[in-house]
Amino acid sequence: MSIDLRKFFQATNPSKTLAIENAEDQKYYIDFSSVRGGKIIEELRDNITFFSPEEPTCVLFTGHIGCGKSTELLRLKMELEEEGFYVVYFESSEDMEMADVDIADFLLSVARRVSQSLNDMSLDEPSLLKELLQGAWRVLNAEVVGMKAKIPVIGDVGVSSDKDKFSLAFGIGQITAKTKDDATLRGRLNQYLGPQKTKLLEAINSELLEPAVEKLKQQGYIGLVVIVDNLDRVDSRAKSWGRPQQEYLFIDQSEYLTKLQCHVVYTMPLALKFSNDYGNLTQRFPEDPKVLPMVSVELPDGSIFEPGMVLLRQMVLARAFPDLNPQQRLHRMTEVFDDAKSLDRLCQVSGGHVRDLLRLLNNWIQRERKLPLSRETLEALIRYRRNEMTMQISDDEWELLRQVKKRKKVRGDLEYQALIHSRLVFEYRDAGGESWFDINPILAEASELEEG
Amino acid sequence: MSEEMKEQGDMETRRQGEKEIDISTPSPHLPILPYSHLSSNEEGLEELAWSLEASVGEFKLILARCNYLRLRSRLVKRLRQMTDVDVRILNLKRTDKTLYGTIDEEVKDNPNDALMVFYLESVHNLKQVLSATNQVREEFRKRFNFPVVLWVTDDVLPQLVRSASDFESWATTTEFAIATDELITTLKEDTDALFATALAADAYCLGWQMGYLRRREVITALQDLQGRGHELEHALKARVEFV
Numbered sequence: 087m088s089i090d091l092r093k094f095f096q097a098t099n100p101s102k103t104l105a106i107e108n109a110e111d112q113k114y115y116i117d118f119s120s121v122r123g124g125k126i127i128e129e130l131r132d133n134i135t136f137f138s139p140e141e142p143t144c145v146l147f148t149g150h151i152g153c154g155k156s157t158e159l160l161r162l163k164m165e166l167e168e169e170g171f172y173v174v175y176f177e178s179s180e181d182m183e184m185a186d187v188d189i190a191d192f193l194l195s196v197a198r199r200v201s202q203s204l205n206d207m208s209l210d211e212p213s214l215l216k217e218l219l220q221g222a223w224r225v226l227n228a229e230v231v232g233m234k235a236k237i238p239v240i241g242d243v244g245v246s247s248d249k250d251k252f253s254l255a256f257g258i259g260q261i262t263a264k265t266k267d268d269a270t271l272r273g274r275l276n277q278y279l280g281p282q283k284t285k286l287l288e289a290i291n292s293e294l295l296e297p298a299v300e301k302l303k304q305q306g307y308i309g310l311v312v313i314v315d316n317l318d319r320v321d322s323r324a325k326s327w328g329r330p331q332q333e334y335l336f337i338d339q340s341e342y343l344t345k346l347q348c349h350v351v352y353t354m355p356l357a358l359k360f361s362n363d364y365g366n367l368t369q370r371f372p373e374d375p376k377v378l379p380m381v382s383v384e385l386p387d388g389s390i391f392e393p394g395m396v397l398l399r400q401m402v403l404a405r406a407f408p409d410l411n412p413q414q415r416l417h418r419m420t421e422v423f424d425d426a427k428s429l430d431r432l433c434q435v436s437g438g439h440v441r442d443l444l445r446l447l448n449n450w451i452q453r454e455r456k457l458p459l460s461r462e463t464l465e466a467l468i469r470y471r472r473n474e475m476t477m478q479i480s481d482d483e484w485e486l487l488r489q490v491k492k493r494k495k496v497r498g499d500l501e502y503q504a505l506i507h508s509r510l511v512f513e514y515r516d517a518g519g520e521s522w523f524d525i526n527p528i529l530a531e532a533s534e535l536e537e538g
Numbered sequence: 539m540s541e542e543m544k545e546q547g548d549m550e551t552r553r554q555g556e557k558e559i560d561i562s563t564p565s566p567h568l569p570i571l572p573y574s575h576l577s578s579n580e581e582g583l584e585e586l587a588w589s590l591e592a593s594v595g596e597f598k599l600i601l602a603r604c605n606y607l608r609l610r611s612r613l614v615k616r617l618r619q620m621t622d623v624d625v626r627i628l629n630l631k632r633t634d635k636t637l638y639g640t641i642d643e644e645v646k647d648n649p650n651d652a653l654m655v656f657y658l659e660s661v662h663n664l665k666q667v668l669s670a671t672n673q674v675r676e677e678f679r680k681r682f683n684f685p686v687v688l689w690v691t692d693d694v695l696p697q698l699v700r701s702a703s704d705f706e707s708w709a710t711t712t713e714f715a716i717a718t719d720e721l722i723t724t725l726k727e728d729t730d731a732l733f734a735t736a737l738a739a740d741a742y743c744l745g746w747q748m749g750y751l752r753r754r755e756v757i758t759a760l761q762d763l764q765g766r767g768h769e770l771e772h773a774l775k776a777r778v779e780f781v
Contacts, residue, residue, distance in 0.1 A: 091592075092592045095589075095592050095593075096592065096593070096596065099593070099596070099597075099598055099708075100707065100708045100709075100710075101597055101598065101599055101678075101679050101708035102679070151704050151707075152704065152707055177676060179673070179674070179676055180676075183673075184673050185669070185670070185673055316676070319673060321669070321673070441707055441708075442707065445707060445708070445709070445710065448710050449710040449711060452585055452588070452589050452710050452712070453585060455584075455585070455588050470711070470713070474695065474699065474711075475699070477692075477695065477696040477699070478696040478699050478700055507703065508699065508700065508703050509703065509707070
């Protein structure tokens with residue numbers, strides 16, 4: 087059966103994430119854990135299932151954006167479910183304005199997603215939460231009604247028209263819908279709930295999480311796990327009082343993040359690892375953040391890391407031949423590439439960054455529109471991409487890049503944060519779990535990096 | 539019959555679209571370009587047409603890199619001849635605050651096969667628009683099940699990489715270059731038009747955006763020609779310097 091070029095093109099679309107529960111996507115999934123230096127997902131899983139199934143745990147998970155975090159978290163979800171846990175996975179960006187996050191928004195968002203997921207489980211009416219929500223609802227509506235009506239007429243929050251029962255998820259949803267796109271209302275909400283955040287946390291624990299865990303256990307589940315993806319999107323802009331938002335949420339408010347009475351896994355911005363406050367962060371969480379490193383394609387001494395290459399080749403070929411086994415795929419490689427070396431060049435130059443690799447490949451298909459793909463086009467695309475990257479690099483940054491190239495290390499300050507964020511520098515793990523850094527291989531051949 | 543009507547309707551919207559993107563064309567002197575001018579970009583157009591056809595029904599981000607407004611509108615005209623994909627055009631306004639919201643508004647009641655976005659370079663608060671785009675990028679792939687072509691200039695591209703690096707990392711790129719003789723023609727026409735704008739004082743305010751964009755284009759064209767080692771003839775040089 088020949089390759090369906092259009093399907094191959096769609097399967098390499100870099101804006102797609104694999105959803106592991108989808109049978110079609112499973113064929114594309116390659117388990118990179120063996121070459122990521124330590125089995126991060128296994129550690130996360132065992133941390134919950136083996137070491138502390140009963141007591142709540144809290145762990146932060148981070149990595150380069152686009153290196154496969156969401157895909158791995160969805161796998162964690164599946165594995166935890168197989169072990170008998172009830173898992174609520176959600177993307178925080180759906181409920182919150184990630185440029186302006188406060189702890190009350192966050193707690194509400196967790197409560198909403200958990201209660202939504204447990205929809206048909208009959209818990210007692212959460213009277214404290216209801217009271218807090220109604221207070222918040224009043225504050226928000228007072229703002230809307232303004233001066234016109236002295237006594238604002240508002241319906242009960244959390245009561246939909248078709249049933250009279252109070253629904254927590256519905257109520258929070260009503261509030262979120264109002265505040266997500268409106269900075270003024272968001273400010274109001276946080277002014278109201280901020281001083282009551284301890285009360286809010288306690289109410290979520292005593293009225294939602296604890297009774298839910300109890301009910302889940304009666305139904306045969308071992309426990310409840312909440313996975314919050316996309317919380318690493320919280321950007322670094324400063325709060326009104328000057329504190330960068332990332333530090334504010336993950337350090338100043340860590341008390342609230344760590345005290346939810348169920349297992350939680352949060353994604354954290356990688357940049358925090360390079361913050362001067364990182365020491366403070368590690369003290370406040372029970373465990374150091376887990377970093378999902380890139381797939382290594384080289385060793386620090388510059389030699390090829392074959393196990394990484396083997397899996398990356400499979401990742402590429404699986405998108406062309408989803409139904410074949412690894413051996414069969416390799417046999418038919420020349421139908422896709424003019425030479426085995428072209429595929430290796432693609433894998434090597436990606437630096438193990440999955441999305442960057444797919445992007446190059448996707449552009450390669452787009453440019454040629456016929457198979458096999460030729461090395462010449464790949465080199466043109468690499469030059470183009472290098473040019474695109476170098477356009478944004480300042481002289482100071484070139485100097486930093488030369489240092490990284492030489493020392494394979496990154497110091498924690500702002501410039502380096504920028505290098506990591508723009509994917510000019512990648513972080514890897516060696517077999518012992520020790521981290522090292524290197525510049526993006528696309529840049530490696532830039533003339534600016536030659537020693538003067 | 540109904541097919542015909544539909545076709546006519548399509549033509550109508552197309553014509554509207556073209557009229558809008560053609561703001562840089564001084565209508566009385568529309569140069570009729572021989573096809574040879576396009577041939578260097580024919581390959582890029584085929585690439586674009588193929589990608590659009592292959593991506594109908596799903597989200598796909600494509601950057602079309604081109605510095606020259608008039609070349610862009612010619613390219614789009616030619617692209618429409620090459621493909622049946624119904625490409626809607628969205629012209630961003632200087633005051634637009636978000637890319638997502640503006641696209642959402644455009645396609646809400648009006649589904650289409652593919653969307654092209656023009657004038658990102660003219661948006662007033664570009665950095666903010668780009669960071670907002672980066673923040674909500676998930677919504678693009680969840681809600682827009684059609685390919686989006688974003689036209690970018692060399693000025694915009696580095697800003698896109700900086701302020702919306704994750705969004706940008708989803709994109710494939712098609713590059714459109716301009717031939718040297720065409721570039722000189724463009725430069726002549728741009729400087730002419732700028733003179734005209736400057737002389738017609740009344741029209742100055744109305745033509746502000748056009749003048750502003752065109753001045754930038756003149757600067758880019760000049761750098762481009764210098765990069766190619768091309769010497770300008772005296773008359774043109776004087777005009778460029780005046781502008």
